Amino acid sequence: MKTKNLIELSNKYIANTYSRFPIVIVRGSGCKVWDIDGKEYLDFVAGLAVCNLGHCHPNVVQAIQEQAAKLIHISNLYYIEPQARLAELLCGYSFANKAFFCNSGAEANEAAIKLARKYFKDKGESRFQIITMEKSFHGRTMATLAATGQKKIQMGFEPLLEKFIYVPFNDVNAVKNSITSQTCAVMVEPIQGEGGVNIPSDNYLLDLKALCKDKGILLIFDEVQVGMGRTGKLFAYENYGVKPDIMTLAKGLAGGVAIGAMLATDEVAKSFVPGAHASTFGGNPLATAAGIAAIKTICGEKILENCEGIGSYMLNELNKFKKQYPFIKEVRGKGLMIGMELDIAGADIVKKCLEKGLLINCTADKILRFIPPLIVTKSDVDRCINILKSVFDSMNNLEIF
Ligand SMILES: Cc1ncc(COP(=O)(O)O)c(C=O)c1O
CATH class of the missing domain: 3.40.640.10 (Type I PLP-dependent aspartate aminotransferase-like (Major domain))
Incomplete structure (x- = not known):
């Protein structure tokens, strides 16, 4: 079934309690998932903090x-x-x-x-x-x-x-x-x-x-x-x-x-x-x-140690963004529960990240939330940071402020 057909089927038969992104995830492994068309995503949502061990451990x-x-x-x-x-x-x-x-x-x-x-x-x-x-x-x-x-x-x-x-x-x-x-x-x-x-x-x-x-x-x-x-x-x-x-x-x-x-x-x-x-x-x-x-x-299996170490690395990297992008108010977190508070709505950033193959979440309208699997690696975090950077750069270029 194609994405379009599955979205139509869902809209016809499933109660409309979620505003969903227009992709159909069919497979997952570790910190990655793939949609029905074969596109790969780095998953920093992890089923909303469910897949702490990654997908299909x-x-x-x-x-x-x-x-x-x-x-x-x-x-x-x-x-x-x-x-x-x-x-x-x-x-x-x-x-x-x-x-x-x-x-x-x-x-x-x-x-x-x-x-x-x-x-x-x-x-x-x-x-x-x-x-x-x-x-x-x-x-x-x-x-x-x-x-x-x-x-x-x-x-x-x-x-x-x-x-x-x-x-x-x-x-x-x-x-x-x-x-x-x-x-x-x-x-x-x-x-x-x-x-x-x-x-x-x-x-x-x-x-x-x-x-x-x-x-x-x-x-x-x-x-x-x-x-x-x-x-x-x-x-x-x-x-x-x-x-x-x-x-x-x-x-x-x-x-x-x-x-x-x-x-x-x-x-x-x-x-x-x-x-x-x-x-x-x-x-x-x-x-x-x-x-x-x-x-x-x-x-x-040293999952907690990884969470603590990678979590503080990611917090640090995200904090560096504050100097470059004036719309970032604060970055806070513990382990791999990290929030980036913005001065602007976060929905568009989430959408742009998704287009670039990164799943993140926005909560309370202005807070980007990063809750990846606890097995995430430094190179996964670097990839996430690079995608975020390219999205933030495109916003700075648009001179939205
Ligand atoms: C702190 C907290 N409590 C309770 C819930 C509700 O959990 P569930 O959606 O499994 O009913 C959530 C869900 O996000 C939560 O974050």
């Missing part, structure tokens, strides 16, 4: 193939071997004692919201209010869009689920002033992703933790985007020396296979009893087998 492919030949799905009415083994790995590497598996980031956050409320209900306390941050993103289900501190995500879906309060990111006092006798938790992305790659200021997360402890409320980290090695540590919270009570994961957790997880301490997780929460597909053999392969590869 052999360890993940092998795990999926072997598991698919044995058992693809079985109900959670029975014990599931790879599910238990993935939970053991996740708990072993993190602060947590228990995992609940689901199929996406939004579902993981739904589970976290439910658990936080149930924990206090079980203690006989009327606490159900959750403080989240402005510019946050927690998903698009009814509870998680209510948790998301962005009007544009909520518009059209009112009335929203009640009892979420939004305060500015990086402002501990604002959180402190919003805590009431009804507050059960503070929910925060350690680094905001969709909101514009916003980095926590020194001690912000530490201070949040101290505040939550002092007030006897829970701290929930949404690591759906920043978890699984993206910041150079397996979990972003490790960069800041703070452990949450609950953490959510998804995107990079299973090398590209749909999965979500909510992790919690024993103390908090004990409120999830049979009947409290469930998911038919959650923790299925196929996804959890892929998850085991992904986490073992991330932790066993």
Whole structure:
């Protein structure tokens, strides 16, 4: 099928919830993907921070193939071997004692919201209010869009689920002033992703933790985007020396296979009893087998070191652009979660990069986001930088300022 036909077919039969670029990607390997016409692209989007090990990593492919030949799905009415083994790995590497598996980031956050409320209900306390941050993103289900501190995500879906309060990111006092006798938790992305790659200021997360402890409320980290090695540590919270009570994961957790997880301490997780929460597909053999392969590869093959090293190289190279191109306001990031804030809209730059064989993303209108696979090499980064340079040069030449 040709690109044009496939676009027509999609437009005819698929709900129109995405504005898509007019290409059809049919194959991927490492940091590269190819479209239906055979054109190659360097992929610095990585399925929106999903393909942390690159496309079709052999360890993940092998795990999926072997598991698919044995058992693809079985109900959670029975014990599931790879599910238990993935939970053991996740708990072993993190602060947590228990995992609940689901199929996406939004579902993981739904589970976290439910658990936080149930924990206090079980203690006989009327606490159900959750403080989240402005510019946050927690998903698009009814509870998680209510948790998301962005009007544009909520518009059209009112009335929203009640009892979420939004305060500015990086402002501990604002959180402190919003805590009431009804507050059960503070929910925060350690680094905001969709909101514009916003980095926590020194001690912000530490201070949040101290505040939550002092007030006897829970701290929930949404690591759906920043978890699984993206910041150079397996979990972003490790960069800041703070452990949450609950953490959510998804995107990079299973090398590209749909999965979500909510992790919690024993103390908090004990409120999830049979009947409290469930998911038919959650923790299925196929996804959890892929998850085991992904986490073992991330932790066993110097992926985190590569992420940290290449990430700071890329941050440095991008920062050099600031002198040359006046429309660049700031470059910020941690590991391979990098944002370039512009004075102008970024959509056109993304389009021009795509034409030149580079996939990047723009979030919050003016922030170019670079979230390549964590296996990216220095020469991949150099290629990305060269393409960006040629696009930026063409804009300078147009004298758009
Ligand atoms: C921090 C964060 N939380 C939650 C979500 C929602 O994840 P999903 O799209 O898998 O539901 C996202 C997705 O971008 C995210 O970045």
